[in-house]
Amino acid sequence: MKKILSLIIIYVCVLTGNAAPIVERADSAYSADNFPLAIQLYQEALQKEGASTELYYNLGNAYYRDMQLGQAIIAYERALKIDPSNSDARTNLEFVNGKIADKPVDNDSLTEKLADKIINYTTADVWSWIALGLFCIFLAGVAGYIFTSSIPVRKICFFGGMVIFVLFLASLIVSINAASRSVSTDKAIVTSEAVHLGTSPRTPREKSEQAFLLHEGTKIAIVDSLTVTTDSLSTKWYEVKVDNEHRAWINSKDIEKI
Amino acid sequence: MAAWSASFGETSFSVVPPRTVIEGNNFALTFRLKDAAESSMPQAPQIEGCRLLYGPATSTMQSYQNYGGRATSSVTVEYTFTYRAEKQGTYTIPPVAVSVNGRQLKSSQSTIKILPPDSNSSSGGSEVHVDNFDSQQATDRNVSDKDVFIRIILNKSQAYKEEAIECTMKLYTKYSSITNISAQTPPTFDGFLIEDDNSVAQANDTEHYNGQNYLTAVLKKYIIFPQKTGKLTINSGKYDITVVQYERVNMGFFSTTRPVEKVVHVNPGNLNINILPLPEPQPADFSGAVGNYTMRSDLSTTSLRTNEAATLTLTISGSGDIKYIKEPVIDFPSEFELYTPKQDINARVNGNTVTGTSTIEYTFVPQSTGEFTIPSAAFTYFNPSTKKYERLEIPEYKLKVAKGVSTGITTVDQQNIAAKNTDILHIKLGEKNLHKDLTPVAHKWFYWTIYLILIVGMILVVYAYSKHIKLSADITGRKQARANKVARRRLKEALGYMKSHQNDKFNEEILKAVWGYLSDKLSIPSSQLTRDNISRELQEINAPQSIIDRLISLIDNCEMARYTPVISDESVEKTYEEASSLMNEMEGLKKKSKK
Numbered sequence: 073m074k075k076i077l078s079l080i081i082i083y084v085c086v087l088t089g090n091a092a093p094i095v096e097r098a099d100s101a102y103s104a105d106n107f108p109l110a111i112q113l114y115q116e117a118l119q120k121e122g123a124s125t126e127l128y129y130n131l132g133n134a135y136y137r138d139m140q141l142g143q144a145i146i147a148y149e150r151a152l153k154i155d156p157s158n159s160d161a162r163t164n165l166e167f168v169n170g171k172i173a174d175k176p177v178d179n180d181s182l183t184e185k186l187a188d189k190i191i192n193y194t195t196a197d198v199w200s201w202i203a204l205g206l207f208c209i210f211l212a213g214v215a216g217y218i219f220t221s222s223i224p225v226r227k228i229c230f231f232g233g234m235v236i237f238v239l240f241l242a243s244l245i246v247s248i249n250a251a252s253r254s255v256s257t258d259k260a261i262v263t264s265e266a267v268h269l270g271t272s273p274r275t276p277r278e279k280s281e282q283a284f285l286l287h288e289g290t291k292i293a294i295v296d297s298l299t300v301t302t303d304s305l306s307t308k309w310y311e312v313k314v315d316n317e318h319r320a321w322i323n324s325k326d327i328e329k330i
Numbered sequence: 331m332a333a334w335s336a337s338f339g340e341t342s343f344s345v346v347p348p349r350t351v352i353e354g355n356n357f358a359l360t361f362r363l364k365d366a367a368e369s370s371m372p373q374a375p376q377i378e379g380c381r382l383l384y385g386p387a388t389s390t391m392q393s394y395q396n397y398g399g400r401a402t403s404s405v406t407v408e409y410t411f412t413y414r415a416e417k418q419g420t421y422t423i424p425p426v427a428v429s430v431n432g433r434q435l436k437s438s439q440s441t442i443k444i445l446p447p448d449s450n451s452s453s454g455g456s457e458v459h460v461d462n463f464d465s466q467q468a469t470d471r472n473v474s475d476k477d478v479f480i481r482i483i484l485n486k487s488q489a490y491k492e493e494a495i496e497c498t499m500k501l502y503t504k505y506s507s508i509t510n511i512s513a514q515t516p517p518t519f520d521g522f523l524i525e526d527d528n529s530v531a532q533a534n535d536t537e538h539y540n541g542q543n544y545l546t547a548v549l550k551k552y553i554i555f556p557q558k559t560g561k562l563t564i565n566s567g568k569y570d571i572t573v574v575q576y577e578r579v580n581m582g583f584f585s586t587t588r589p590v591e592k593v594v595h596v597n598p599g600n601l602n603i604n605i606l607p608l609p610e611p612q613p614a615d616f617s618g619a620v621g622n623y624t625m626r627s628d629l630s631t632t633s634l635r636t637n638e639a640a641t642l643t644l645t646i647s648g649s650g651d652i653k654y655i656k657e658p659v660i661d662f663p664s665e666f667e668l669y670t671p672k673q674d675i676n677a678r679v680n681g682n683t684v685t686g687t688s689t690i691e692y693t694f695v696p697q698s699t700g701e702f703t704i705p706s707a708a709f710t711y712f713n714p715s716t717k718k719y720e721r722l723e724i725p726e727y728k729l730k731v732a733k734g735v736s737t738g739i740t741t742v743d744q745q746n747i748a749a750k751n752t753d754i755l756h757i758k759l760g761e762k763n764l765h766k767d768l769t770p771v772a773h774k775w776f777y778w779t780i781y782l783i784l785i786v787g788m789i790l791v792v793y794a795y796s797k798h799i800k801l802s803a804d805i806t807g808r809k810q811a812r813a814n815k816v817a818r819r820r821l822k823e824a825l826g827y828m829k830s831h832q833n834d835k836f837n838e839e840i841l842k843a844v845w846g847y848l849s850d851k852l853s854i855p856s857s858q859l860t861r862d863n864i865s866r867e868l869q870e871i872n873a874p875q876s877i878i879d880r881l882i883s884l885i886d887n888c889e890m891a892r893y894t895p896v897i898s899d900e901s902v903e904k905t906y907e908e909a910s911s912l913m914n915e916m917e918g919l920k921k922k923s924k925k
Contacts, residue, residue: 095762102757122766130757154768164754196770200777207781211788218792251770 094120095127102130107138125155132161136168142288142328144168146261149291149330153254156192173266173287177315191250199247206240260312260327262290269320273298273309283320292327295319341366343435347423350443350536351415352543356383359423361437363407366430372437374411378421379444385411415444445538473573473592477504480549480598481539482517482566485682488604491559492620492651493714495603496682497552501571502537502544509591510572511549517567521558521605523654527551527679553684555620555651559607566598608712613719617658619711621650621683625722629704632727636734639695644724646709647687652677657690658709658724663702666694696731703728813850814917817843821910828902836902837892840909844885847913861885877915884908 098113114131132147148165151158169176180188191199213233217226268276269283276282286292296311298321308324346360361372374382386409394403420443425436478501485496497519501511527550537546556562571594576587608620623646630641646655657671672693677686696702706726713720771777820843827836849856852867865878887905 095764099757099759117762117764122764123768124763124765126758126762127764130762133754133757136754160755160758167754196772200771204777204780207784211784214788215791219795247770247772251772254768254770255773 098134099130102134102137105137107134110134111138123150123154125151125158125161127151128154129158129161129164132164132168136164141168141172142261142263145172145289145291146263146328146330149259149261152192153330155195156250156253157194169289172289174290176291187249191246191253196247196250196254199243199250203240203244203247206236206243210236210240257329258294260292260294260310260329262286262288262292262322262326263328264288264326267322267326269312269322271320273300273311273321275323284314284318286314286322290314292322294329297324341430341435343428343430343437345423345426345437345440347440347442350445352445352536353415353418353447356412356414357442359385359411359413361386361409361411361426361428363409363428363430363435365404366407366428366435369407369428369430369435372409372426372428375424375426377413377423377442379417379419380413380415380421380442383412383414385409387412418444418446420444445536445543446541448542473505473575473594478502478508478571478573478594478596480511480566480569480571480596482564482598482601484564484601484603486603488606489556490606490620490712490714491557491608492555492618492654492712494621494650494683495554495556497554497564498548499550499552499566501547501549502539503546503571503573504542504544505573505575506545507574508571509574510570512570514568514570514595515565518565519552519554520565521562522554522556522564523651525553525555525653525679525684527553551679553679553682555654556603556605559605562603562605564601564603566601569596569598570594571596609717613710613721615708615721616710616712616719617656619651619655619709620714621648621652621711622713622715623648623650623652623709623711623720623722625709625724627724629727629729633730633732634696635732636696636699638734639693640729642692642694642704642727644690644692644709645687646690646722649680649683649685650711652684652686652688655688657692658707660692660707660724661705662692662694663704665698665700665702666696669693669695696729699731699733701728701730813847814913816850817847817913820846821906821913824906824909828899828906831899833894833902834892837888837905840905841885841888841892843913844881844888844909847916851916873916877912880908881912881916884912 094113094117098110098117101107101113102110111131111134114127114134117127118131128147128151132144132151135141135144135147145165145168148161148168151161152165155161210233213229213236216229217233220226220229266285266287268285270276271281271283274281292312292314294310294312298309298311299306300309301307309321310324310327311319312322312327313319342362342364343366344362344364346362348357348359351357359375359377363369363372371386374385389408389410391406391408392403393405395401420441423440423442425439427434427436429435481500481502483498483500485498489495499517501508535546537544554564573592573594575590575592577590579586579588625647626645628643628645630643634640642660644658646652653675655673657673662668669692672691674689674691675686677684677688679685704727707724709722709724710719711722712718820839824836824839824843827833827839845856845859848854848864849859852864852871854863854867861882865882868878868881869875884905891901891905
């Protein structure tokens with residue numbers, strides 16, 4: 073245990089010791105209004121030193137200032153994927169979403185919104201630790217019930233333990249959901265300025281094959297994927313949906329997964 | 331005669347030229363000399379394209395006025411030269427000098443325009459001519475809309491949006507006696523804002539149009555401002571014009587004339603004009619005004635007190651769509667309470683545009699003390715003559731606001747914090763907590779191992795504890811289990827004493843061993859043990875009578891031996907063997923009975 077702890081400490085030290093220069097340079101480039109350089113440095117930090125919600129948030133800001141709205145939205149979405157409770161990233165995402173060509177569709181039901189609210193309250197890890205803590209309390213209740221002879225204490229332990237167990241199950245479900253959300257790659261952002269989605273997995277050749285038109289920055293959900301090979305040139309196509317009703321095929325080069 | 335000379339006004343000499351003359355006609359050029367007592371005769375000027383026929387003819391006018399006891403008189407001498415216009419064109423009438431009382435007076439230079447004569451049309455004999463009164467009177471000729479018509483004239487064929495266009499309604503007629511003009515349908519200007527010119531006072535003039543000479547008169551003048559781009563159409567309406575002709579009536583001895591009214595329906599037709607959009611790119615602060623303007627700004631005071639009103643006045647003057655100028659937006663500090671700007675427009679038609687001033691008053695009341703800056707603003711307009719956007723700057727003003735005498739009654743309601751939300755939030759500075767591995771804890775094996783460890787640990791603890799409970803629940807059982815062990819230890823000690831021949835110690839240990847063993851085995855405290863209850867308890871656990879008897883006798887022997895000084899080694903050994911064999915038997919017995 074001690075060994076692991078010291079390893080973690082060394083790891084953290086190494087991280088902070090290395091991360092400071094690139095990220096700090098990027099921050100100062102942003103403050104000096106040199107946004108292309110800031111973007112480049114943030115990307116470098118992402119590659120070399122790993123990611124965090126704050127880094128993606130700053131990258132999104134730099135992209136927005138550089139007028140790359142699609143990339144800005146991707147960065148904000150990634151920041152929120154790591155930490156859904158990052159309220160600054162959410163504010164900026166909503167602001168940038170108001171600037172793009174397509175109006176975001178809102179087709180979540182009331183229960184889905186409630187679930188979102190709960191899951192987005194904090195990070196998946198915090199939910200996991202909450203679940204573990206509740207489980208420990210539950211075990212303590214079990215122990216109290218088994219090991220004490222006093223009737224009121226046993227009663228408290230029994231009913232309290234039941235309540236805690238239900239809470240534990242709930243938070244465990246939330247944490248599993250939040251965790252799968254934070255690693256899922258089924259959401260994507262349109263990166264092309266404007267793209268016609270096809271009714272079948274190929275470039276629309278005539279009007280009737282065009283499903284609908286999407287613009288840069290629109291969020292879509294990937295339902296299915298297919299690789300089409302023509303003339304030894306394989307293209308990947310995704311079947312995506314914008315809202316609950318509309319589905320269409322889009323070329324993988326026109327979108328970027330969050 | 332004395333009063334005569336005393337009240338003479340200032341001497342003046344001027345020329346009264348005709349403005350237009352038709353070629354082949356005679357015309358009179360008159361020089362007017364006013365209030366000159368004595369003068370020389372003016373010389374006839376040499377006018378190109380004209381031939382002097384005769385002159386000067388002199389006429390004198392005298393007037394005498396007595397007004398409020400003051401007598402004024404004037405005398406005007408007119409010298410008229412008659413010329414004949416011989417060649418069309420525009421010519422200069424040179425100044426003419428005259429000497430009055432030894433002083434030289436000069437008339438101003440003027441121009442004369444000689445129009446070509448009417449070109450002959452195919453209709454033949456019965457032509458109507460402006461310069462031929464008889465031809466106008468002949469009733470045998472129909473008055474056509476070629477002879478009398480109305481034209482609508484625009485001063486430009488294309489214009490920018492919002493640019494002022496002069497639109498003139500002009501009557502052209504060959505008949506000088508027109509009694510009535512009435513509009514059946516008034517003109518309509520779709521897509522234009524209209525400014526009426528009510529001050530039309532233009533002398534009738536002869537004009538050459540389409541090879542014919544006409545008398546003209548401006549009926550109406552509008553200044554119009556196009557509001558749309560593209561091709562706009564002006565519908566000029568329909569008019570009825572009444573022309574009076576004179577019919578010659580023969581009454582036997584003499585003939586007379588009788589007026590005959592003839593009505594001509596005139597339709598000037600539609601007029602198209604191409605309206606250009608304002609050039610791109612438009613400046614961000616373009617106000618929409620088109621014209622030519624100047625601006626003055628004036629702040630009533632630069633130091634004031636809270637709750638005292640001050641005014642910033644902008645005066646925009648110039649020509650163009652001044653009546654439709656929107657007030658420039660000035661970004662007053664938010665600590666100022668602002669009133670709606672008051673705009674006062676004073677403009678009228680002048681020439682071919684609208685000229686005037688627009689005065690805008692921004693009244694504000696500072697609500698807090700301090701030093702404030704009214705930032706500079708601009709009024710940007712488009713100048714169609716230079717085809718450029720021009721920017722008039724309102725300078726920056728600095729204000730000092732001191733505390734007012736009275737706090738005043740706050741008339742403003744509390745204001746909500748205006749959330750502007752016009753930009754993204756700033757980046758996060760400082761530590762970014764970068765991690766390469768972003769796998770959530772719930773997807774790592776160690777997280778679930780913790781659960782497993784906790785559950786297994788819990789089960790082990792519960793199992794161990796339940797066993798502990800079982801044991802501690804029956805103390806006697808434990809003691810019984812321990813009894814033989816304790817007794818054996820005592821016997822071992824006793825054996826040690828036996829070997830060292832310490833008789834009383836030996837017997838004591840044997841007794842202790844037996845009593846202790848029985849106490850543990852029968853769960854009776856050793857203090858309460860008697861020979862009676864031992865035998866009774868042993869009987870209860872079905873111990874054979876022989877064992878009970880042997881036990882009692884062993885106890886008796888030992889107690890006796892303790893007080894007997896000399897005992898043979900044999901008997902000691904016998905006692906020991908008896909005790910140990912008894913315990914062995916009792917141990918087996920106990921187990922049996924338990925079953």
